[in-house]
Amino acid sequence: MTIAPKIVILGAGYGGLMTALRLQKLLKRGEADVTLINKHDYHYLTTHLHMPAAGTDHHDNAWVQITELIRKSKIKFVKATVTEIRPAAKMVMLEEKGIAYDYLIVGLGGEPETFGIPGLKEYAMTIRSINSVRAIRLHIEYMFAKYKLEPHRTELLTFVVGGAGFTGTEFIGELADRVPELCRSYHIDPSLVQMYNIEAAPVALPPGLPPELADYGMRVLERKGVIFKLSTPIKECMQDGVLLGTGERIKAATVVWAGGIRGNRMLEIAGFETARGRVKVDEYLRTKEDSNVFLVGDCSLVMSPEGTPYGPTAQIAIQQGHNAAINLVALIRKRPLKPFVYHYKGTVASLGKSSAVGVIGNKRIRGRIASFMKKVIDIRSLYLFGGLSLVLKKMIFK
Ligand code: FAD
Numbered sequence: 001m002t003i004a005p006k007i008v009i010l011g012a013g014y015g016g017l018m019t020a021l022r023l024q025k026l027l028k029r030g031e032a033d034v035t036l037i038n039k040h041d042y043h044y045l046t047t048h049l050h051m052p053a054a055g056t057d058h059h060d061n062a063w064v065q066i067t068e069l070i071r072k073s074k075i076k077f078v079k080a081t082v083t084e085i086r087p088a089a090k091m092v093m094l095e096e097k098g099i100a101y102d103y104l105i106v107g108l109g110g111e112p113e114t115f116g117i118p119g120l121k122e123y124a125m126t127i128r129s130i131n132s133v134r135a136i137r138l139h140i141e142y143m144f145a146k147y148k149l150e151p152h153r154t155e156l157l158t159f160v161v162g163g164a165g166f167t168g169t170e171f172i173g174e175l176a177d178r179v180p181e182l183c184r185s186y187h188i189d190p191s192l193v194q195m196y197n198i199e200a201a202p203v204a205l206p207p208g209l210p211p212e213l214a215d216y217g218m219r220v221l222e223r224k225g226v227i228f229k230l231s232t233p234i235k236e237c238m239q240d241g242v243l244l245g246t247g248e249r250i251k252a253a254t255v256v257w258a259g260g261i262r263g264n265r266m267l268e269i270a271g272f273e274t275a276r277g278r279v280k281v282d283e284y285l286r287t288k289e290d291s292n293v294f295l296v297g298d299c300s301l302v303m304s305p306e307g308t309p310y311g312p313t314a315q316i317a318i319q320q321g322h323n324a325a326i327n328l329v330a331l332i333r334k335r336p337l338k339p340f341v342y343h344y345k346g347t348v349a350s351l352g353k354s355s356a357v358g359v360i361g362n363k364r365i366r367g368r369i370a371s372f373m374k375k376v377i378d379i380r381s382l383y384l385f386g387g388l389s390l391v392l393k394k395m396i397f398k
Contacts, residue, residue: 004030004031004032004033005032005033005102005103005332006032006033006035006100006101006102006103007023007032007033007034007035007101007102007103007104007105007328008034008035008037008092008099008101008103008104008105009034009035009036009037009104009105009107010037010082010085010092010104010105010106010107010108011037011038011106011107011108011109011297012036012038012043012066012107013043013044013046013107013108013109013297013298013317014046014107014297014314014317014318014321014381015107015109015296015297015298015300015317015318015320015321015324016036016038016105016107016108016296016297016321017036017043017066017069017107017321017385018296018317018318018320018321018322018325018384018385019105019107019294019296019321019322019324019325019328020034020036020070020075020321020325021069021070021321021325021384021385022321022322022325022326023074023075023325023328023329024070024071024074024075026325026326026329027074027329027332029073029074031329031332032328032332033076034074034075034076035075035076035077035078035099036066036070036075036076036077036078037077037078037079037080037082037092037094037099038066038077038078038079038080039079039080039081039082040079040129040130041065041066041067041077041079042063042064042065042066042130043063043064043066043069043385044062044063044064044129044130045062045063045064045378045381045382045394046109046314047314047378047381048061048062048378049062049127049128049129049130049133050127050167050170050171050173050174050350051174052130052133052134052137053127053132053133053136053137053171053174053256054136054137054140054171054174054175054177054178055137055140055141055174055178055182056174056177056178056353059130059133059134059137061394062130062133063130064385064386064390064394068386068390069385069386069390078094078099080094080095080096081094081095082094082108082266083095083266084266084269084270085104085106085266085267085269085270086098086270087104087270087271087272087289087290087293090102090104090292092104101292102292103292103293103294103328103331104292104293104294105293105294105295105296105324105328106264106267106293106294106295106296106299106300107295107296107297107299107317107321108264108266108267108297108299109264109297109298109299110261110262110263110264110277110278110297110298110299110312111128111261111262111263111264111265111277112126112128112257112259112260112261112262113259113260113261113262113276113277114257114259114260115259115260117233117234117235117236117237118236118237119236119237119238119239120162120234120237120255120257122237122239123237123238123239123255124162124237124255124256124257125139125254125255125256125257126256126257126258127167127171127256127258136256139254140159140175140178140182140254141182143156143157143253143254144156144157144182144183144185144186144188145186146253147186147188148186148187148188153253154192154251155240155241155251155252155253156253157188157192157193157194158193158194158196158241158250158251158252158253158254159175159193159194159195159196159252159254159256160196160198160241160242160250160252160254160255160256161175161195161196161197161198161255161256161258162198162199162234162237162242162255162256162257162258162259163198163199163257163258163259163260164197164198164199164201164203164204164205164228164230165205165206165207165258165259166206166313166349167258168197168199168256168258168259169197169204169205169206169217169221169349169350169351170349170350170351171256171258172195172197172221172226173220173221173224173226173350173351173352173355174350174352174353175195176195176221176224176225176226176352177224177352177353179193179195179225190225193225194227194252195225195226195227196226196227196228196229196250196252197221197226197227197228197229198228198229198232198234198242198244199228199229199230199231199232199259200231200232200233200234200245200259201230201231202230202231203230204217204218204228204230205217205218205349205357206311206347206349207311208311208347208359209347209349209357209358209359210359210364212364213357213358213359213364213366214357216357216366217349217351217357217366220351220352220355220357221351221352224352229244232244232245232246233245234259237255237257240252240253241253241255242255261298261312262276262277262278263276263277263278263279263298263299263300263301264277264299265277267279267295267299271289272287272289272293273288273289274301275301275309277299278298278299278300278301278309278312279295279299279300279301280300280301280303281294281295281300281301281302283339283340284323284327284337284338284339284340285300285302285320285323285324285327285340294324294327294328295320296317296320296321296324297312297316297317297320297321298312298317300320302316302320302340302342304342310342313347314381315344315345316342318381318384319340319342319343320340323338323340326338345360345361346358346359346360346361346363347359348360348365348370348373348374348377349374350371350374351371353371354368354371355367355368355370355371356370356371356373356374357370358370358373358374360373379391382394
């Protein structure tokens with residue numbers, strides 16, 4: 001009797017979960033022994049986290065129970081934190097035990113990249129998980145409540161967002177929508193609230209948008225009260241604000257860092273060659289050090305035909321998960337592998353409740369239509385994971 005190969009998937013984010021779901025569909029019963037390991041028993045919709053962070057949506061709309069998506073007969077789910085990967089021993093260490101594998105798929109996502117800026121780790125908050133966004137939301141509300149008790153401290157109403165890519169733009173757009181409601185609720189003059197979006201690069205909004213759309217996005221956010229500071233690196237983050245490269249100091253009781261992402265540190269420690277924590281993969285998404293280890297999502301580095309790395313997005317993570325599953329099945333069935341080819345479908349960034357900006361195919365969209373398309377994209381990814389019932393359950397239509 002032949003023993004079924006052991007496939008272990010680390011992380012149930014966009015990349016890891018898609019790998020598991022495709023394997024569930026493609027593998028025959030008993031063809032492989034598949035284990036999915038994730039820190040939490042839920043998958044969080046990272047692309048939705050800016051809303052609960054600002055408090056414009058409930059965090060319950062940003063997560064899905066993993067066991068509702070997978071079939072126990074095909075995938076074993078283990079809720080655990082991975083502490084170490086040992087490629088030489090083909091083992092993954094969890095807090096309490098080790099798990100052996102024949103094939104490993106790493107989809108552990110990324111970590112905030114602070115570029116060594118002093119104080120960011122200690123004093124800035126980050127939008128990374130359900131728990132982190134709940135903390136941000138409560139912190140924002142607390143700052144309004146606290147200001148009522150200490151009205152001389154205007155820094156309590158100053159919010160600094162570092163980084164104006166996807167995360168920074170989408171979060172500050174939601175925050176700008178939430179502020180009027182909080183001002184009404186706490187009887188605070190809205191002109192006392194200051195929202196800064198600080199970016200080291202000369203442009204705001206996610207990369208890949210044509211300049212006129214990035215300008216449009218900035219104008220929409222400026223009308224909502226956002227103050228942009230471009231070409232302005234944050235030099236230091238302190239307990240009471242930030243020091244900018246220009247020498248300016250902004251006193252703020254809230255700093256949210258959305259200025260960069262790096263791969264999970266565990267990969268460097270495991271001995272894989274990394275660039276900002278991301279591992280460069282081959283055309284089949286395998287590491288150059290070990291052909292039994294595949295990487296998907298933010299911890300992988302895929303080069304475009306032009307020789308530049310693709311940015312870390314949910315869009316590419318989902319496509320990688322799909323491809324990794326196809327190649328795992330091919331390996332088991334001793335068939336040729338399929339190279340990964342990224343099909344870029346576009347970029348749409350939300351600017352708050354009823355506006356967005358982006359490109360789909362070669363069509364440039366903005367305003368309400370773009371906002372509608374953003375919802376369609378969210379619905380599509382929910383549908384890919386859990387079909388119509390998941391779409392309806394998460395009430396993404398509202
Ligand atoms: P993740 O989705 O981060 O998942 C990693 C998983 O690994 C998580 O479930 C985590 O709990 C688990 N994990 C981590 N460490 C461990 C451990 N030690 N042990 C066990 N489990 C662990 N991209 C887009 O394409 N479009 C967008 O509109 C967009 N908007 C965004 C908005 C925001 C606010 C943010 C933060 C990101 C956005 N992105 C967007 C980027 C996108 O969310 C990421 O690129 C994507 O989530 C990467 O998927 P992943 O599978 O690599 O990792």
